[in-house]
Amino acid sequence: MDFSLSEELTxxxxxxxxxxxxxxxxxxxxxxxxxxxxxxLIKQMAELGFFGICFPEEYGGVGAGELGxxxxxxxxxxxxxxxxxxxxxxxSIGAMSIYLDGTEEQRKKYLTPLSTGENIAAFAxxxxxxxxDAAAIETTAVKDGNEFVINGRxxxxxxxxxxxxxxxxxxxxxALGAHGGVTAFIVEANLPGYKVVRDEDKMGIRGSHxxxxxxxxxxxxxxxxxxxxxxxxxxxxxxxxxxxxxLGAGCLGAAKEVLDMSAQHAKERKQFGKSIADNxxxxxxxxxxxxxxxxxxxxxxxxxxxxxxxxxxxRQSAIVKTFCSxxxxxxxxxxxxIHGGIGYMKDFPLERMYRDSRINLIFEGTNEIQRMxxxxxxxxxxxx
Amino acid sequence: MNIIVLIKPVPDLDKIKVSRGQGRVFETGKQxxxxxxxxxxxxxxxxxxxxxxxxxxISICDMERTDILREAYAVGCDQCVCIWDGNFEFNDAxxxxxxxxxxIKKIDSADLIICGARSDTGFxxxxxxxxxxxxxxxxxxxxxxxxxxxxxxxxECLKGLKxxxxxxxxxxxxxxxxxPKLPNALNIMKAFKKEVxxxxxxxxxxxxxxxxxxxxxxxxRSQFLVEQ
Numbered sequence: 001m002d003f004s005l006s007e008e009l010t011x012x013x014x015x016x017x018x019x020x021x022x023x024x025x026x027x028x029x030x031x032x033x034x035x036x037x038x039x040x041l042i043k044q045m046a047e048l049g050f051f052g053i054c055f056p057e058e059y060g061g062v063g064a065g066e067l068g069x070x071x072x073x074x075x076x077x078x079x080x081x082x083x084x085x086x087x088x089x090x091x092s093i094g095a096m097s098i099y100l101d102g103t104e105e106q107r108k109k110y111l112t113p114l115s116t117g118e119n120i121a122a123f124a125x126x127x128x129x130x131x132x133d134a135a136a137i138e139t140t141a142v143k144d145g146n147e148f149v150i151n152g153r154x155x156x157x158x159x160x161x162x163x164x165x166x167x168x169x170x171x172x173x174x175a176l177g178a179h180g181g182v183t184a185f186i187v188e189a190n191l192p193g194y195k196v197v198r199d200e201d202k203m204g205i206r207g208s209h210x211x212x213x214x215x216x217x218x219x220x221x222x223x224x225x226x227x228x229x230x231x232x233x234x235x236x237x238x239x240x241x242x243x244x245x246x247l248g249a250g251c252l253g254a255a256k257e258v259l260d261m262s263a264q265h266a267k268e269r270k271q272f273g274k275s276i277a278d279n280x281x282x283x284x285x286x287x288x289x290x291x292x293x294x295x296x297x298x299x300x301x302x303x304x305x306x307x308x309x310x311x312x313x314x315r316q317s318a319i320v321k322t323f324c325s326x327x328x329x330x331x332x333x334x335x336x337x338i339h340g341g342i343g344y345m346k347d348f349p350l351e352r353m354y355r356d357s358r359i360n361l362i363f364e365g366t367n368e369i370q371r372m373x374x375x376x377x378x379x380x381x382x383x384x
Numbered sequence: 385m386n387i388i389v390l391i392k393p394v395p396d397l398d399k400i401k402v403s404r405g406q407g408r409v410f411e412t413g414k415q416x417x418x419x420x421x422x423x424x425x426x427x428x429x430x431x432x433x434x435x436x437x438x439x440x441x442i443s444i445c446d447m448e449r450t451d452i453l454r455e456a457y458a459v460g461c462d463q464c465v466c467i468w469d470g471n472f473e474f475n476d477a478x479x480x481x482x483x484x485x486x487x488i489k490k491i492d493s494a495d496l497i498i499c500g501a502r503s504d505t506g507f508x509x510x511x512x513x514x515x516x517x518x519x520x521x522x523x524x525x526x527x528x529x530x531x532x533x534x535x536x537x538x539x540e541c542l543k544g545l546k547x548x549x550x551x552x553x554x555x556x557x558x559x560x561x562x563x564p565k566l567p568n569a570l571n572i573m574k575a576f577k578k579e580v581x582x583x584x585x586x587x588x589x590x591x592x593x594x595x596x597x598x599x600x601x602x603x604x605r606s607q608f609l610v611e612q
Contacts, residue, residue: 008573011455015569062570064569
């Protein structure tokens with residue numbers, strides 16, 4: 001067993017960390033306050049290759065694999081969760097769907113400009129009546145000659161209002177249900193009938209655009225069917241395996257950041273004539289935070305490695321998502337406790353990070369759904 | 385135009401351990417690029433982008449202990465040369481300048497040599513000027529701005545001093561000369577697949593006695609930590 005990071009990935013991490021320290025952190029509060037990520041920051045990240053870390057060079061990517069993507073996601077999450085979500089929705093599920101199931105032509109045409117950051121991707125699955133029950137989607141796609149006519153409404157779509165390329169899941173045969181009756185489509189945002197209704201006003205990740213999309217008689221060429229006709233649900237599930245893993249990596253980065261902040265604050269903050277770090281109550285919190293981070297890091301990197309080896313990792317990805325999101329939430333909670341009053345104030349990043357972390361227990365499949373996925377897998381295939 | 389940039393590894397100050405009892409500094413982890421040399425690389429890259437150039441990075445370094453030549457590839461260098469031999473640990477600026485001089489003569493095509501003005505650790509600032517003297521090149525130190533017109537370099541040095549040099553020439557740069565850019569991710573991945581040319585003293589036609597303690601002019605008699 002060799003747990004060391006390659007020299008390439010170590011340098012990639014250093015680069016992403018420097019970028020986060022120099023460019024993201026100074027803008028993180030403004031991103032949260034303004035509800036937007038500056039175009040200049042997106043351009044810088046595109047130049048550095050952040051939008052295509054996990055995709056092969058032949059499609060405009062970096063070729064650093066899922067582990068490389070997780071490391072970059074971890075580092076940017078130290079600065080701004082809104083940027084983590086921008087990159088996650090774009091690369092981890094949006095563009096990833098095209099990489100996983102696209103034809104060579106679709107990869108060249110759509111994945112390449114997504115990898116370079118020239119275009120932004122979104123992944124449109126959730127609907128008003130289909131959240132955790134993704135099979136209950138009502139958006140329809142009806143074949144008409146060489147086109148499909150799509151009608152429906154999608155909600156809570158990350159990157160929705162800024163995306164150029166959207167993966168839309170629609171019912172093509174209601175009788176067949178989720179497996180066989182749902183098809184994925186590559187949709188360009190400039191198609192007639194495509195409409196961004198609004199961006200949501202949220203508790204956290206406020207710089208990420210979470211949008212409601214409407215499709216009215218939107219005509220999509222038949223060549224834009226992604227993957228096998230009727231197999232859209234499988235595409236969605238495969239992409240979400242990656243998304244959940246990347247989400248875990250984001251939680252890991254935030255957790256590491258607040259542990260560093262907490263340790264520093266505990267040493268500097270003096271009460272009753274001594275550092276609060278001298279108190280056992282503080283030491284135990286730091287110790288528990290660090291122990292959880294060790295476990296988080298271990299499962300994130302191991303699962304990313306499994307993914308890069310071409311192994312199945314659906315169960316592990318659900319575990320990563322559930323464990324890391326809950327632990328990050330607890331760790332940030334403890335970090336605020338260690339910081340006391342200042343941790344609660346808006347002029348300190350913990351307040352934002354606490355709000356940002358809450359969504360991780362909900363999106364990309366709630367943690368309750370993840371536990372169902374894990375349990376079903378255990379009951380079907382056995383435990384360990 | 386052929387540009388040569390000299391880069392040096394230095395200890396990562398975040399990863400050193402100081403033993404006051406023993407009066408010593410211990411290095412842990414890999415060595416990083418001298419901050420002034422990062423600026424020198426960026427000045428070279430700016431010239432490359434504006435005028436077109438083949439950029440070679442040369443370092444006297446142990447590649448087991450540092451990735452700075454990989455980093456040089458990642459930011460856009462076309463060729464990297466590592467010079468290392470067993471007894472280099474105690475080289476002073478005099479020896480390093482001689483070694484670099486032989487290496488540059490071996491490359492035989494330097495129009496412009498760019499160095500950091502000094503190192504983050506030694507602060508002597510001697511290697512650049514000594515090398516220029518060895519090579520018989522005009523040079524300017526502590527450059528904060530450099531423009532190229534044909535074969536003429538128009539320079540602004542620290543404290544507003546203006547200079548012009550005809551190439552081939554050597555300059556040493558201060559941090560104001562350029563803002564180092566981060567390497568992009570794809571170039572990082574590619575950097576580790578590229579070949580680094582490796583030369584020993586013998587490859588440069590030098591003897592073991594030309595380097596290390598035997599070749600150096602500076603003798604370190606003792607080291608101690610300044611009380612704070």
